[in-house]
Amino acid sequence: MTDVKTGVNPLFLREEELRQAIELLYFAYRDFTAEPDAMLAKIGLGRAHHRVIYFVGRHPQITVTELLAILRITKQSLSRVLQDLVREEFVVQRQGTRDRRQRLLELTPKGVELERQLSENQRQRIARAYRRAGAEAVEGFRTVMLGIVDEEDRAKFAPPKPPVPGPRR
């Protein structure tokens, strides 16, 4: 196969390569969540609250069912953290107009501010890594990560082409 001239055992290389990837995922996630976790702990919230705040901020007017599909947890688990967030006025629930059974979720200004603070560190971490790695590496990163994600969720990640104020058809 390959690597004949270097005398390398390709199976070994592959195994080591895959293990490094496993560890990169573990360490990156561990370090990526450490700081927000610490900030949350100070105000009596946890990582679960962060996830809700993040995705509600990302998708204003999201319904409970949609949020459950993203988080892949039970409604009872979500309910607990959501109650905290509503009580503390980080999130508001509005009745849906199209379907009045729905509760549309939105961040309050206070929620927006918390979200910003929590994500700030994560954004900086990513920005730093992106800057150092360069555009080409970033493309590779995105491609590989997308391949790791379950197929059904890949559609969410259209290449980041912002809405260009061009001819609107």
Add this chain to the structure above:
Amino acid sequence: MTDVKTGVNPLFLREEELRQAIELLYFAYRDFTAEPDAMLAKIGLGRAHHRVIYFVGRHPQITVTELLAILRITKQSLSRVLQDLVREEFVVQRQGTRDRRQRLLELTPKGVELERQLSENQRQRIARAYRRAGAEAVEGFRTVMLGIVDEEDRAKFAPPKPPVPGPRR
């Protein structure tokens, strides 16, 4: 700055790009851990057990202190899962020879087999993503992930050059 000719707002692009990265990390980790978690649940173990089995398998003869440094949890937390694993004979503890206070940890054959089964799915997931993305993308992935990891842990990730049977100095 950049993107002048396309009329793109670079700040928006950056924000969207960073948010996508945050979500890639979240979804990739979520999907990456889902299957091992399900397998572990069947035998009454959890993700914490997996982490211990993984790193003990990766670093045979690792000491408790070293393992704690990798996992960044308290010794009490580790102790609980370690006790389970020793009782169920996935892991053995041997007294250190250099320093007899140490308990060197190792997988039993049963532990090796479990580790293999648990990681199999993860390795396949990575292998598939690597295969589809190509060598260049893999390099980019590694570079960016390394940039996300805390500086102190980066040294662990030497480029995967296996021990070539060359002139040993």
Add this chain to the structure above:
DNA sequence: CCGGAAATGTCAACATGGCTGACGTACTTC
């Protein structure tokens, strides 16, 4: 050789955030 520090273990109590099961209400849809 003695005393402090280190490596490890253990007990106890607590918090977070998953889970299941059961049930209720309001609303939509057919």
Add this chain to the structure above:
DNA sequence: GAAGTACGTCAGCCATGTTGACATTTCCGG
């Protein structure tokens, strides 16, 4: 009008993290 859907809630269980306190064994420096 009946069935299904969106959402909420109560109750209890489990895994896994935390802190604090304390014990044992061993190593090492003065």
